[in-house]
Amino acid sequence: MESLHQDDDKRALRRSLRRQRQALSQHEQRLAAQRLCQQLKTLPEIRRARRISLYLPVNGEIDPMTLLPWLRKRKVEVYLPVLRPFSANALWFVAYHSGTPMVKNRFGIWEPDLRFGAQRRNRLPAWALDTLIVPLVGFDNSANRMGMGGGFYDRSLAFMHRPGPAPTLIGVAHACQQVASLPVEPWDVPLQVVVSDQGYVRRQ
Numbered sequence: 001m002e003s004l005h006q007d008d009d010k011r012a013l014r015r016s017l018r019r020q021r022q023a024l025s026q027h028e029q030r031l032a033a034q035r036l037c038q039q040l041k042t043l044p045e046i047r048r049a050r051r052i053s054l055y056l057p058v059n060g061e062i063d064p065m066t067l068l069p070w071l072r073k074r075k076v077e078v079y080l081p082v083l084r085p086f087s088a089n090a091l092w093f094v095a096y097h098s099g100t101p102m103v104k105n106r107f108g109i110w111e112p113d114l115r116f117g118a119q120r121r122n123r124l125p126a127w128a129l130d131t132l133i134v135p136l137v138g139f140d141n142s143a144n145r146m147g148m149g150g151g152f153y154d155r156s157l158a159f160m161h162r163p164g165p166a167p168t169l170i171g172v173a174h175a176c177q178q179v180a181s182l183p184v185e186p187w188d189v190p191l192q193v194v195v196s197d198q199g200y201v202r203r204q
């Protein structure tokens with residue numbers, strides 16, 4: 001019963017945080033993206049990155065793509081997530097360039113088109129990146145993350161629970177997505193830091 005209540009609470013919290021994010025105007029979104037970009041550029045973890053994944057925003061998510069020109073100048077390799085075909089709810093990462101053929105996935109999110117052999121061959125699992133910019137619905141004062149609820153990032157990053165490669169995980173969000181404390185599940189993969197348009201919180 002206890003866990004049923006928790007599920008209901010989580011669902012309600014997700015809904016309310018998503019609603020707040022979606023209520024932001026285009027102008028507020030643009031401003032937030034610029035401020036996020038300024039914050040990110042000062043972060044040592046980002047300045048170290050050589051192979052990084054970003055994401056294309058949906059449903060009012062903060063837009064990390066404003067960082068793209070700066071990353072290009074620094075010759076950082078930029079990747080976008082794609083849904084892994086024939087595999088339940090996990091992600092691959094494909095290099096993103098100006099000419100990358102894109103297609104909408106089953107959630108209506110644009111992603112590099114895996115029907116192109118070159119992209120299929122050059123896909124990477126998350127452990128091959130050194131830095132991931134991770135979207136989220138909510139974050140708390142200790143940098144705990146609540147995602148969309150599909151477990152996509154958690155599944156793709158499950159290797160982080162074992163010794164081995166450990167890319168830097170940076171959550172990004174609007175400041176209005178912060179709450180005091182979130183429930184943490186055993187499968188949740190912790191982020192090192194969450195950056196918003198108004199600052200950042202680090203994992204203790």
Ligand SMILES: Nc1ncnc2c1ncn2[C@@H]1O[C@H](COP(=O)(O)OP(=O)(O)OP(=O)(O)O)[C@@H](O)[C@H]1O
Nearest residue numbers: 146147148149150151152153154155158185187188
């Ligand atoms: N490593 C894993 N292996 C199998 N199932 C997993 C794994 N990680 C998460 N899940 C499943 O995914 C479901 C959703 O997890 P959770 O509520 O943490 O989603 P989320 O973190 O909000 O989603 P996302 O990672 O897509 O942003 C859970 O029911 C959980 O059982």
Ligand SMILES: [Mg+2]
Nearest residue numbers: 147154188189
């Ligand atoms: Mg999770």
